[in-house]
Amino acid sequence: MENDTQTNIMDAAQSLILDNGFSGTTVDAIIKRAGVSKGAFFHYFSSKADLAHALVMRYAEADAQHLENNMEKAEALSDDPLQQMLIFVKLFEQEMNALSEPYPGCLFASYLYQSELFDEQILEIIHRWMLRWRGRVKDKLEEVADTYPPDREVDLSSLADMLLVTFEGAFVLSQSVEEPETIARQLSHYHSYLQLLFNP
Amino acid sequence: MENDTQTNIMDAAQSLILDNGFSGTTVDAIIKRAGVSKGAFFHYFSSKADLAHALVMRYAEADAQHLENNMEKAEALSDDPLQQMLIFVKLFEQEMNALSEPYPGCLFASYLYQSELFDEQILEIIHRWMLRWRGRVKDKLEEVADTYPPDREVDLSSLADMLLVTFEGAFVLSQSVEEPETIARQLSHYHSYLQLLFNP
DNA sequence: TTTTAAATACCAACTGGTTGGTATGTTAAT
DNA sequence: ATTAACATACCAACCAGTTGGTATTTAAAA
Structure with a gap:
């Protein structure tokens, strides 16, 4: 200890x-x-604000680790970029399905809903966390798009963002609708969307 | 006045x-x-809590009106359910593109991030508001699915929820990424997903 | 190995500023 | 003359943070 x-x-x-x-x-x-x-x-x-800072640091670190773990797991299970990306999403889907009440939330989102109360340093950490997600997912999506050129034009940045958006939005919804599968179902739609975009 | x-x-x-x-x-x-x-x-x-109650009532009413307006507008512009639904989404997309900083948020979401502080009555109003969105959108999606039976099985409830999820998630993201088009781009992905799901 | 000094890890009463809310007005319309 | 629509001064509870302490661990000196 x-x-x-x-x-x-x-x-x-x-x-x-x-x-x-x-x-x-x-x-x-x-x-x-x-x-x-x-x-x-x-x-x-040293203060309540100092606690907030420590929490945001810990959360960012743990989440970065989590993201990396799932990406590596997915890359170990297939050589095809599309399959890797689909597995990556499925891993989160399974995690969300596995957990029971109370439904989780995102610490950063709860900070952003009080954003005026926090200093630039904390907001900066949250910002970098978002860019990390976007970057890591976008890199993979670029591999996918190279391997399976989509019929229509696709903006890969916002498509990467869409995974975070799905999480954050589903967290909000799950606070009010008492259906355990809510979050996983939304992730499943993201999964389907990727299939439809990149599949022949 | x-x-x-x-x-x-x-x-x-x-x-x-x-x-x-x-x-x-x-x-x-x-x-x-x-x-x-x-x-x-x-x-x-009579109290700060009373103000919270008044705000939630006003917000719910205005939003219901907004939802109904856009649905009726869409229905006036086409007879085809899929086109109606796509126009409905596009209307929101245009609205989100039209507005400038600061990016909007959802009052209900900001309440839900402090949910323990509010009484059952307020939480109930928020819950009904979510069910109204789901219901109204799901009704339209059922018409769409009847007209254009999708290849794969689609859960229309969660597909309806997905629109709200997109809004709420995009609001969170837009608090940290300073790109005005963020929200509209996410709605545009929902638009594309519907097209891919229901188009031949 | 024992003694001693110093740092760490707590505890609980207290403080001063802030907060939601009230008491007591005043003014103007009905 | 009563009521609605405010204004101002004030209060008690609550809040983050401080104080002055004690118990325990660590480190080094004797």
Whole structure:
């Protein structure tokens, strides 16, 4: 165990922020959920904003890892770019299908809905995270388009964005419609769209 | 002018809430932006929560009207269900292309990112709003599927949801990527997907 | 190996500014 | 003269952050 208490505080804070937003989450609520004192909180974080910063860093790192893992998994399972891309999407689809209530949300989206409250540094991290997604997916889509030139013209940047859009939009929807398959079904439409675009 | 001050307060509150979230928006900030006194605020709204309720009602009503307008416009321009549906999407696409910074957001989404803070009544209104979208779009998609039976099996409920998902996801993305066409481009992909699904 | 000094990891009472909300007006129309 | 439409001064609860402490671990000196 490296630093149990700190991680404990961050976990408690993240789940509260996903439910109530950043400014809807008080430090008192965080320490209560984490079962630590106020002294402990301000021992590890110099301010509430500092916590926000630490959370965004951790989330970005974990997500980048996740993205890379799934891409490598997909590339190991096929040599064909289109198949790789389709498997890549299917992996997320399966993950989303596997999890149960409560439905997940995106920490970054919950930050962006309070964007005025955060400094440029945090917004910059979120921005780079988006560009990383777009870049990684777009690279793969370019391979696909080279191998299977589509009939109609396709803007690969926005097609890459569409995967993130699908996630974020489905997260919002799943907050209100109580159907566990919601997110996976939306990913499945993205999957179908890619097939229709690039298949003969 | 029916009730200038009240509308003024609601407009100020809505734009602040879209930027900072509900709990990130103080009553003092609202009355400052609206240029009214605290007495005026609590004359028209019994509490901050009451304001939230009024906002959600107004937003739901305006959006329902908007949805109906675009559907009727589309139905007036063609007799073919697929064309109607494609025009319907194109109308939103044009609207999104027409507007300039700052990019819009969805009041309901900003509420859902603070969902724990709101009572069941407000959440219920948001839920009904989603079901209305799904219902209205799904009805049209059923006409389309009857006229042009698709090759593959298509789940029309989630395909209807996909339009809302596209909006909500694109709103999130547009908060961080500074490209005005982002939202319209995503809608354009939905447009293409429908064409590919239902065209011979 | 024991003693000692210093840093770390907490705790819980407290503080001062902020917040949603109220009390007590004033003004103008009906 | 009553009511609607505000304005201003104020309050109590709440909030992020501070203070002054203690227990425990680490490190180095004796």
